[in-house]
Amino acid sequence: MAKPMTKTQLVAALAEEMGTDKKAANSALEAMTGLITREVSAGGAVTLPGVGKIYCRERPERMVRNPATGEQFKKEADKVVKMTIAKALKDSVNG
Template identity: 45%
Template sequence: MAKAAAKPAAKAKADTITTRQLGVQLAEKQELTNKQAHAILEDLTGLITKHLKKGARVRLNGLGILQVRKRAARMGRNPATGEQIKIKASKKVAFRVAKELKESI
């Protein structure tokens, strides 16, 4: 019997940085307490969410642009039964990476 083909090596999973970890790094860099840095990040998240809900685009220089995009209603298929179903129109948050960030990675 022939040997089975070798499986390709699994990609290394990228580390996930949490808001708490960002807060700790921000606190060290800006000489803030962890509590202050965490509050700043929470406020930033809240402000971004508020403006996205209003329909505004949020430009973060050097990072990219966040905006809400509308998805039209469409026909889909239930994978379990194969039955056609109608998927309602919805909104999603889209992110477009800034050129500077794209080139630096």
């Protein structure tokens, strides 16, 4: 498996793709990250065309088990961020 792209590499690739400098590409990436964070934190969802949909889902209160001790305890309800991958991306990876 290939190593994941770092933020520096992502900014450089984005700058090249946009035909601009790294500072502008970094600003665009930061703005997009902030926008997604705010929207999902508020309970909304963000669809990135061709990539997928990022959303927040609530998990109910449930019983869980500590694997080390076998002890069961109640875990409070919480929220988890999920992502559904777009069919176009799945097809490009598998095709």
